[in-house]
Amino acid sequence: MIAWLSSWMPNVVELADEFPISLMQTLQMLVITGVISFVFGLLFAIVLVVSKKGGILENRIIFFILDKIINLFRSIPFIILMALMVGVTRMLMHTSIGIAGALPSLIVGTTPFFARQIESALAEVDNGVIEASQAMGLSPKEIILHVYLKESIPGIARAATITLISLVGLTAIAGAIGAGGLGDMAIRYGYNRYMYDVIYMVVIIILLLITLIQSIGDFIVKRTTH
Amino acid sequence: MIELRHVSKTFQTKHDHVHAVKDVSLHIEKGEIFGVIGYSGAGKSTLIRCINLLERPSEGDILVDGHNMLELSDKDLRKMRKKIGMIFQHFNLMRSRTVFQNVAFPLKNSGLTKDEIQKKVSELLSLVDLADKKDAYPSQLSGGQKQRVAIARALANDPSVLLCDEATSALDPQTTQSILKLLKELNQRLHITIVLITHEMAVIKEICDRVAVMEHGVVVESGSILDIFAHPKADATKKFIQSTSAISKIYEMVENNHVFTQVSKGQWLIHLKYGAGNTKEAMLSHICANIGVEISIIYGNVEVIHDTPFGDMVVILDASDEKKQAALDYLEKSGVEVEVIRYDCVVKQLDAECR
Ligand SMILES: Nc1ncnc2c1ncn2[C@@H]1O[C@H](COP(=O)(O)OP(=O)(O)OP(=O)(O)O)[C@@H](O)[C@H]1O
Ligand SMILES: [Mg+2]
Numbered sequence: 001m002i003a004w005l006s007s008w009m010p011n012v013v014e015l016a017d018e019f020p021i022s023l024m025q026t027l028q029m030l031v032i033t034g035v036i037s038f039v040f041g042l043l044f045a046i047v048l049v050v051s052k053k054g055g056i057l058e059n060r061i062i063f064f065i066l067d068k069i070i071n072l073f074r075s076i077p078f079i080i081l082m083a084l085m086v087g088v089t090r091m092l093m094h095t096s097i098g099i100a101g102a103l104p105s106l107i108v109g110t111t112p113f114f115a116r117q118i119e120s121a122l123a124e125v126d127n128g129v130i131e132a133s134q135a136m137g138l139s140p141k142e143i144i145l146h147v148y149l150k151e152s153i154p155g156i157a158r159a160a161t162i163t164l165i166s167l168v169g170l171t172a173i174a175g176a177i178g179a180g181g182l183g184d185m186a187i188r189y190g191y192n193r194y195m196y197d198v199i200y201m202v203v204i205i206i207l208l209l210i211t212l213i214q215s216i217g218d219f220i221v222k223r224t225t226h
Numbered sequence: 227m228i229e230l231r232h233v234s235k236t237f238q239t240k241h242d243h244v245h246a247v248k249d250v251s252l253h254i255e256k257g258e259i260f261g262v263i264g265y266s267g268a269g270k271s272t273l274i275r276c277i278n279l280l281e282r283p284s285e286g287d288i289l290v291d292g293h294n295m296l297e298l299s300d301k302d303l304r305k306m307r308k309k310i311g312m313i314f315q316h317f318n319l320m321r322s323r324t325v326f327q328n329v330a331f332p333l334k335n336s337g338l339t340k341d342e343i344q345k346k347v348s349e350l351l352s353l354v355d356l357a358d359k360k361d362a363y364p365s366q367l368s369g370g371q372k373q374r375v376a377i378a379r380a381l382a383n384d385p386s387v388l389l390c391d392e393a394t395s396a397l398d399p400q401t402t403q404s405i406l407k408l409l410k411e412l413n414q415r416l417h418i419t420i421v422l423i424t425h426e427m428a429v430i431k432e433i434c435d436r437v438a439v440m441e442h443g444v445v446v447e448s449g450s451i452l453d454i455f456a457h458p459k460a461d462a463t464k465k466f467i468q469s470t471s472a473i474s475k476i477y478e479m480v481e482n483n484h485v486f487t488q489v490s491k492g493q494w495l496i497h498l499k500y501g502a503g504n505t506k507e508a509m510l511s512h513i514c515a516n517i518g519v520e521i522s523i524i525y526g527n528v529e530v531i532h533d534t535p536f537g538d539m540v541v542i543l544d545a546s547d548e549k550k551q552a553a554l555d556y557l558e559k560s561g562v563e564v565e566v567i568r569y570d571c572v573v574k575q576l577d578a579e580c581r
């Protein structure tokens with residue numbers, strides 16, 4: 001088996017120890033960024049939905065400002081965002097390389113996307129249901145917690161799946177400028193040193209990772225849709 | 227119970243103002259079923275939504291149970307809303323919750339214990355005849371069942387008022403009947419005041435005590451069902467009433483001299499209008515048996531509204547003139563309005579032509 005592998009993927013076998021490390025780095029970036037940008041994305045999405053025209057706490061100014069900020073950050077390509085954020089990253093993390101150096105950009109790059117995804121999930125809650133809740137005498141806080149969030153759990157799970165999958169892509173880009181992880185491996189060995197088998201292996205691992213995320217997402221959606 | 231004083235609502239749209247409700251004043255009594263009827267866009271929904279302030283009126287006052295709704299703080303308004311149940315055309319149930327959870331939902335923070343909530347919800351579900359569906363999700367229910375869940379939910383906090391915005395408009399006629407019957411029962415058993423809006427006169431006729439007719443944001447006429455049906459004044463009202471009866475078709479047939487409406491010598495074609503007064507006896511059989519007039523019925527649509535027969539009947543009387551006249555006198559004395567459409571071969575309006 002080993003012999004067979006080393007004839008087909010000699011570099012992969014040689015670098016076998018590095019794969020788990022890189023995978024862990026990628027997972028670290030995924031989880032930390034995922035959790036933080038989920039929290040902020042959810043918060044922004046809620047603010048957008050309740051403050052928009054006809055929302056339960058309509059507020060044109062807050063909606064306008066948040067809406068524009070999110071659009072602004074969504075329109076910056078990630079690789080440029082990372083360059084743009086170098087100063088801020090150094091200030092916050094005291095480094096601009098490694099996982100710590102990548103996190104601020106990853107979070108800033110992912111949160112607006114997450115916010116938009118969750119916003120559209122929340123917007124899918126039938127207006128009539130919100131109205132019925134108001135007619136029942138629920139407070140805005142109760143409506144947000146027990147109606148908006150509860151009713152859109154499947155939509156939010158779907159949003160999280162899509163966002164995490166696109167975040168895998170971002171971690172690979174971040175890897176390319178020194179954040180470590182699977183992307184970093186593919187570039188360092190595969191691209192710079194022509195070790196194509198390393199690239200293939202990275203692709204296979206990422207494919208498995210994405211399949212896993214998608215399956216978990218689908219499972220949650222299925223379990224929570226009635 | 228509910229008083230609307232000079233309520234107006236104007237919507238600001240990009241290009242102009244929409245005067246959805248214009249200077250409406252209504253007084254809805256405790257325990258009655260009050261209907262609001264009007265065509266689409268008449269402002270019915272806007273008006274009913276003003277009662278629990280889902281829509282804030284631009285002008286006017288709204289009093290529910292003596293409280294001026296517009297002067298309540300947000301917190302008091304929410305407390306007040308718990309005492310005003312509301313149901314909707316599209317049910318508006320939460321998809322993520324079971325029937326039980328939907329009905330229990332308004333009881334959050336009500337101070338009831340888990341067991342008390344369990345008991346309350348079970349009672350409500352038996353009240354709407356859905357005890358066996360308590361663990362189903364709304365997507366597994368029919369429209370009529372969904373509306374029953376919505377009714378149970380609306381009743382959770384023992385409201386004194388139930389607002390119904392086109393509650394039966396998405397349902398088939400049979401289901402509509404069963405929901406209306408349920409509302410009537412609730413009204414009688416719980417003494418809950420019901421405000422119901424609809425565009426179907428049949429719904430009004432079925433359960434309402436009083437009705438207001440709306441057109442272009444204005445209440446053009448209001449009164450008890452019997453008054454409105456017997457003596458409609460506004461054109462809109464007449465149109466709605468006509469929509470529940472085919473009597474205008476008969477008049478068309480008379481004008482076209484349709485064979486059904488032709489009478490031979492000694493016969494009168496008459497139109498009996500029930501509803502004005504006390505018409506409880508079996509009058510036609512009395513005329514037949516005691517006065518000796520032969521009757522053939524051309525058209526009949528008489529139903530019972532509030533224990534009073536109401537509607538139209540078109541019949542041909544055949545007997546001597548004296549007997550026919552006696553029959554007419556008897557009918558009028560019994561409170562039926564009578565109009566002779568044709569006598570002998572003469573149509574009243576078309577006298578000249580026939581001679
Ligand atoms: N939020 C709103 N903004 C602007 N115009 C509105 C709004 N809500 C209602 N209107 C307008 O007010 C008028 C009355 O609407 P309303 O919904 O009260 O009518 P309705 O009698 O309930 O009609 P339907 O039988 O179709 O439900 C309509 O012309 C409608 O376009
Ligand atoms: Mg309406």
